[in-house]
Amino acid sequence: MATPQHHTSAQGPVPGNPYGAAGGYGQAPAPAWNHGTVPGGWGAPAAANQAPRSCRACGGQSAEDFKVRSHVGVLIMMKFEHLNGPFCRACGIAVVRQMTTRTLCLGWWGPLSLVIFNPFTLVWNLLAYRKFSKLPPSAPAPGRTHLDTGPAVLRRPQAYVTLIPIAWAVWIISQALTHSS
Numbered sequence: 688m689a690t691p692q693h694h695t696s697a698q699g700p701v702p703g704n705p706y707g708a709a710g711g712y713g714q715a716p717a718p719a720w721n722h723g724t725v726p727g728g729w730g731a732p733a734a735a736n737q738a739p740r741s742c743r744a745c746g747g748q749s750a751e752d753f754k755v756r757s758h759v760g761v762l763i764m765m766k767f768e769h770l771n772g773p774f775c776r777a778c779g780i781a782v783v784r785q786m787t788t789r790t791l792c793l794g795w796w797g798p799l800s801l802v803i804f805n806p807f808t809l810v811w812n813l814l815a816y817r818k819f820s821k822l823p824p825s826a827p828a829p830g831r832t833h834l835d836t837g838p839a840v841l842r843r844p845q846a847y848v849t850l851i852p853i854a855w856a857v858w859i860i861s862q863a864l865t866h867s868s
């Protein structure tokens with residue numbers, strides 16, 4: 688009679704060590720975000736700085752950001768006007784011509800304007816003209832046009848109003864010289 692074989696050692700299934708050899712918490716897995724770089728991370732800001740500026744009047748490329756000024760001075764009333772860029776070559780020259788003509792016409796008629804502010808404005812616009820005229824010509828954005836450059840400043844009759852204060856100044860100086868001698 689066979690002795691019944693008891694399974695005395697009732698071994699249940701060995702509970703697997705969930706934290707065992709599989710190496711759970713012992714080895715910290717390398718975080719995925721640690722390696723791998725942000726694509727195009729460093730290139731983007733530099734590219735943005737080099738983006739060409741477009742003209743605020745016509746949308747054309749290769750514009751220069753430079754302010755154009757005009758001055759109005761009558762007795763004690765003074766008005767300082769300016770237009771900020773960026774402007775392309777054609778629009779920049781157009782704005783300089785228009786605002787310089789206005790300055791030559793209306794800027795001389797107050798004491799401080801005559802001596803300080805109008806000469807400053809004219810020199811400033813001369814610099815602006817030189818900046819804009821060095822730019823390469825550019826086409827306006829589709830559906831838009833350049834500002835009208837019009838004739839040169841010295842071909843505009845209003846600019847010759849400036850001869851009046853100059854003539855007056857010459858007369859004052861000549862009178863002073865005549866009476867002092």
Ligand SMILES: [Zn+2]
Pocket residue numbers: 742743744745746747774775776777778779827833834
């Ligand atoms: Zn333009």
